[in-house]
Each structure stands twice: as structure tokens, then as C-alpha cells.
Amino acid sequence: MTPDTPDPLDVTARTRLRRHAERGHHDRATIDAILDEALVCHVGFAVEGRPWVVPMLHGRDGDRLYLHGAVGNHLLRSLATGVEACATVTLIDGLVLARSAFHHSVNYRSVMVFGTPWLVDDDQEKRAALDVIVDHVLPGRADDSRPASPRELELTTVIGIPITEASAKIRTGGPVDDEEDVALGHWAGVLPLELRAGEPIPADDLADDVVLPAYLADPRRPGSGR
Amino acid sequence: MTPDTPDPLDVTARTRLRRHAERGHHDRATIDAILDEALVCHVGFAVEGRPWVVPMLHGRDGDRLYLHGAVGNHLLRSLATGVEACATVTLIDGLVLARSAFHHSVNYRSVMVFGTPWLVDDDQEKRAALDVIVDHVLPGRADDSRPASPRELELTTVIGIPITEASAKIRTGGPVDDEEDVALGHWAGVLPLELRAGEPIPADDLADDVVLPAYLADPRRPGSGR
Numbered sequence: 001m002t003p004d005t006p007d008p009l010d011v012t013a014r015t016r017l018r019r020h021a022e023r024g025h026h027d028r029a030t031i032d033a034i035l036d037e038a039l040v041c042h043v044g045f046a047v048e049g050r051p052w053v054v055p056m057l058h059g060r061d062g063d064r065l066y067l068h069g070a071v072g073n074h075l076l077r078s079l080a081t082g083v084e085a086c087a088t089v090t091l092i093d094g095l096v097l098a099r100s101a102f103h104h105s106v107n108y109r110s111v112m113v114f115g116t117p118w119l120v121d122d123d124q125e126k127r128a129a130l131d132v133i134v135d136h137v138l139p140g141r142a143d144d145s146r147p148a149s150p151r152e153l154e155l156t157t158v159i160g161i162p163i164t165e166a167s168a169k170i171r172t173g174g175p176v177d178d179e180e181d182v183a184l185g186h187w188a189g190v191l192p193l194e195l196r197a198g199e200p201i202p203a204d205d206l207a208d209d210v211v212l213p214a215y216l217a218d219p220r221r222p223g224s225g226r
Numbered sequence: 227m228t229p230d231t232p233d234p235l236d237v238t239a240r241t242r243l244r245r246h247a248e249r250g251h252h253d254r255a256t257i258d259a260i261l262d263e264a265l266v267c268h269v270g271f272a273v274e275g276r277p278w279v280v281p282m283l284h285g286r287d288g289d290r291l292y293l294h295g296a297v298g299n300h301l302l303r304s305l306a307t308g309v310e311a312c313a314t315v316t317l318i319d320g321l322v323l324a325r326s327a328f329h330h331s332v333n334y335r336s337v338m339v340f341g342t343p344w345l346v347d348d349d350q351e352k353r354a355a356l357d358v359i360v361d362h363v364l365p366g367r368a369d370d371s372r373p374a375s376p377r378e379l380e381l382t383t384v385i386g387i388p389i390t391e392a393s394a395k396i397r398t399g400g401p402v403d404d405e406e407d408v409a410l411g412h413w414a415g416v417l418p419l420e421l422r423a424g425e426p427i428p429a430d431d432l433a434d435d436v437v438l439p440a441y442l443a444d445p446r447r448p449g450s451g452r
Contacts, residue, residue: 052338
């Protein structure tokens, strides 16, 4: 379904970067890589005209961004009624420390996706979307867990947002100080930041003979840097 | 200005938790601790009736959440015109792996703040707010950098959001599997996640005699767990 090298997205009034336009990207490879590495997205939309921003786990299949939640979730229900949404993911790669407070910054990679979610009501697409979300959070896990029963599928709402109007914004590199500040004596540079995994904590009721799966062995957040 | 033990916030239609109400908190100590630990917040608001979610660095002073950006930033300008906003921060503490895909979850701490931002136009409050934001990102840094010049202050927009309508939501602990799934043989438990700092990278133009400050020596994200 997805071509190997999708065309760059059209730039719209919402996805044209106005400030630091040089940090903007509209090619799908850049956008997809950030969406795939980010664990959580923040989804904004209006309920009765008032803004909400809800953190949600997501997954991507080609040009579809999938979100899910409990059928009873009133925010998710609102999202599935044809309202517009903006889903934003942000990876923080480091703190950029300049000599001047003014030139402090962060290195980051972020994506905004604008679109109107649709309700995924086809059971086959719904199951595939849930696998995509589980494997997004932890690659390999969908095959190593019990799939949803028909009843569990009924209790789960899945929505999709088309990745057709989106932009990425990326800052990299060190601080950029004014020339007259360089000699001030404050330390300057970058403090790299990374989401890392600790030691897996077995469930209280885990049998002794269950082996830790290989996909849990990498101390980086599994899935990052794919 | 802030009492030592602020009263819990009133619960409103927006901050009453409907799903997993046991995960909800409205006391200021819990809300403030999450706001202070989170590096970035996602701010949602409408521009010409359409939703935006923008990642921003924040800082907190008592019951004020401060955000800042360039004067020319059109999104920040929109925010300062009396529109309603929802600022959400999310800390992911771990992946919760159950035997069933359905019972997978994440351990997290999140806060939503609802409010109408005001433009901070008093220079003294603006300077204090910028210090709060710098020290939020990296405690101790405001005193160890050159403060904004009058011109830099002019080029910076600062807005405040009152922390008066807000809620926190927290999930902790291991997976909760259905009884009949426990023997399935899939590994179950929690994979802890943490934002960690790497080795500081000095700026290219950093003089050899500038010493690394003590506040950069902690490998955890500085400021976390305060």
C-alpha cells in the first residue's frame, strides 16, 4: 500500500514553518521516523469548543496514524465524531546551553499531524491497528501476547488519522552565542538526553520458567533508532 | 505568595476523572511535582477554530505556569489573545506488559492544566519568569548564564497560565491479567523507562579553562525527582 519512497507532503498554511523554516521537513521518511521513535503523542481537539490535549499511545501503518482506547472513553468518542485534531510528538535529544539565557535552546525532533480522525470499525483493520500500536510500543510484542478476544475488541475504540498534512521540525547542534558572550566564562555546550530502559521487573505472578524475551534486552528504549 | 500546603484544586467538569477515577489527583503537591519534573509541555489551543498542539518548555512559580517564545511567533501571539488553552505534561515511567494485548498499559504521570493565558508585560515578572523557565530546564543555570538584555527581553514573549483548574493522573504497578491468562507463558512485568542525560558535549568555542558545573554531573535528567 505504501510506496517505498512516498512523495513529500504538500505544504499547507498549517504545515509551512514560519519561524526557523530551515528546521522544517515535509518528507515522509523524516516524519515517519520521528512518529515511530516517539512513544507517546499528544492529541489536541475541541470538546464543546474548548481545547483538550490528551497523551495517547500511537502506532503507524504506512500513512495512517492509529490511536486507541476504551469504548467508554468520552474524549476518544469526541475524537471519533469528525472533529479536527492535531497530534504532536516530541523527542528531546538534548539541552543546549549557551552563555546567554536568551540563546538557550533544546535539540529536539517533533512532528505535528493535522487531520480529522475516522473510526476504525472494520474488525480486520482494527486488529491490525492494535498489533501496530503494541509493536510500536515494543517491537515483537504483538506476536508474544494473547490477541484481543472478540469481546475485548468490542470494548476497544480505534481511530485513525491520515498522515497527509504534517510537518517535522528538528534542531541539532551546539549553542549559537553572540560573539561578545563567548568569553564570559559560563560553560556552554549540549547535555544529551535519552529515554532509556532499566532492568525489567517481572510480574508478581510470573512463573520461574518464563524466559525474558530478547526484545527486552536492549537498554535503549526498544524501538528507538529503528 | 504560595502557601506551604496549598488547598487541593476544586474539581470541575473538565478535571473530574471519568475513567480510572482512582488514578486521579487534584492536590497541588502532586500536580506541581509532575509539572516540575516534566521537561516539556504540549499546549493545545485553537487558531481560527482549528486545533494546534505545540511543544513548549515551561516553568512554574507557585500557581503560575509560564511559557515563552519569540515575539514573532504567531502561535504564541494567538495564545496571548485570550484564547483558552490546555497544557499537558506526561512522564512515562514504564511499559506494562501483560499476557494479553488488551491489558497492556503504561505507567505514567500526567497533568492537564486548563486556563486562559495572559501576556506577562511587567518587565520584572517577565525576567523572573524567564529565570524560572531556565532553572526548570536545568536547576542552577539561571544564575550561571548572562541574563537577558533589555533588547532580548523585548524580543521574548512570556505568557502565564494560572494553575487553578488542573488534574493529575497516575498509573503505577505491574500488569493486571485475567486469571485464565496467567499460565500462558508470555513474559509479564514492567520495563522501567527514564529520561537520562549522557556525557556533556562542550561547545566548539569553549575555552579549555571553563570547568563543567556541578549541576551537569548527575546522569539523571537534572531536576527530575526534586
